[in-house]
Amino acid sequence: MGYKVAVVGATGNVGREMLNILAERAFPADEVVALASRRSLGTEVSYGDKTLKTKDLALYDFSDTDICLMSAGGDVAREWAPKIGAQGCVVIDxxxxxxxxxDVPLIVPEVNADAIAGFSKRNIIANPNCSTAxxxxxxxxxxxxxxIRRVVVATYQSVSGAGKEAMDELFTQTRAVFVTDPVEAKKFPKRIAFNVIPHIDVFMEDGTTKEEWKMMVETKKILDPKIKLTATCVRVPVFVGHSEAVNIEFERPVTAEEARDVLRSAPGCLVIxxxxxxxxxxxxxxxxxxxxxxxxxxxxxTVENGLSLWIVADNLRKGAALNAIQIAESLINRKLIAARKRAA
Structure with missing residues (x-):
């Protein structure tokens, strides 16, 4: 018997990508349900060769649903994840x-899959920030x-990380530049077309932005609390794909060739x-x-045992939708969940 999967936030960039990847990877689902807010009720979304109509999250009964993939923002997650988890459905947020x-495991399956077993405390598993993943x-x-002792990272993050409105703003501003119309900034604090903005999320008291803080805290939680990390996160006029310039200081000597060989055989990595x-x-x-x-x-x-790298990934996939589905696959492969019986 296959699993019943609900996708919350199915009309957003990441929600639509989740539906695409579920179909691409032939996820063992007997039924996939698209959920959204009431204002998006009935919106059609694609799932493989099928078209799903979104249902209202507030009215949906999760009692026979096995996995909920949630991409609807922090406020929705704080309100609904505990309610959904209490009905026996595992939430991947x-x-x-x-x-x-x-009490909530923060998981990247290639990195810390063993930690996934801790989901049973709340029936919630967290997906990391796209730049951290x-x-x-x-x-x-x-x-x-x-x-690793210390990491210094500068990110070059695409506008899709800020949602569909951000992608629309880059398109609209770029067109305005070419036809000499006024360039309006609504989603971003400054114009993004033909520009870069060293500001993602809110500023904190020490001058760090929350995006930079997230990378530091999440890397420690996922990988090792002893690692020191500092980040400068920058929004760039790219539609999809985050890039990172990374400088690493190690405890022991390492050559570029040794690192290259190890990364070539590491899960999830592709060296070019x-x-x-x-x-x-x-x-x-x-x-x-x-x-x-x-x-x-x-x-x-310039530093003892130091390496520099350039890292690039599709932020909508590995940074969000794909990672969430890999978590769901890990739950199944490790036999941590079983499909619930449903009424005929």
């Missing part, structure tokens, strides 16, 4: 609402062998690293792909 709760996939195999024009990955090539791409692997002579 894409927002930041539950990431820092000690791709980072830790690359850091994990290196940390296992050489021990030729020392020639175009011998690296950009977000354009990564869009629509599942891998975390690693390029520009080189030794850093």
């Amino acid at each position: 894409n927002s930041s609402a539950w990431r820092y709760d000690q 791709q980072l830790v996939v690359a850091l994990k195999p290196l940390h296992d062998l050489w021990g 690293d030729k020392h020639e024009p175009g011998g690296y990955i950009t977000p354009y090539e990564a869009a629509g792909e599942d891998a975390t791409y690693i390029s520009r692997i080189r030794e850093d002579a």
Whole structure:
């Protein structure tokens, strides 16, 4: 018997990607239900060769649903995840609402799949921030062998990480520049077309943005609390795909060639690293792909045991939808959940 899966936030960028990936990976679901807010009731979304009409989250009964993939924002997750979990349905939440709760595992399956067993405390599993997910996939195999002391990362994050309105704003502003119309900034604090904005999420008291804080706290929770990390998160005029320039200081000596060899065989990683024009990955090539791409692997002579890397991934997939579905697959493969019996 297959599983019954509900996708909350099915009309958003990530929700639609979740439905696409469920179909692509032939997830063992007998039934998939698309849920959204009342204002999106009846909106049609694609699931493989089927078309689903969204149902109202507030009226849906989760008592016979096995897995809920949630991508509807923090406020919705805080209100609904405990209610859904209490009905015996496992919630895999894409927002930041539950990431820092000690009773909720924060999971990237290639990195810390063993921690998934802790879901039973609340029936909730958290998906990390998109920029964290791709980072830790690359850091994990290196940390296992050489021990990471400190990470310095600068991100180049696409507008899709801020939702459909942000993508529309980049398109509208770009067109306005070409036809010499006024350029209006609504979603972002400054214009994003032909510009970069070193500001993602709200500012905190010490001048760090919350996006930067998330990367630090989540890397510690997923990988190792002893790792020191500092980040500068930047929004760039790219529709899909986050890039990261990463500098790592290790406890033990490591060469670029050793790191390259290890990353080539690491789960979820794909090394594209030729020392020639175009011998690296950009977000354009990564869009629509599942891998975390690693390029520009080189030794850093300015610090003892240092390496620099370039990491790129599709933020809607590995950074959100794909990771959530990989978590669901891990639950099934590890026999941590079983499909519930449903009325005929």
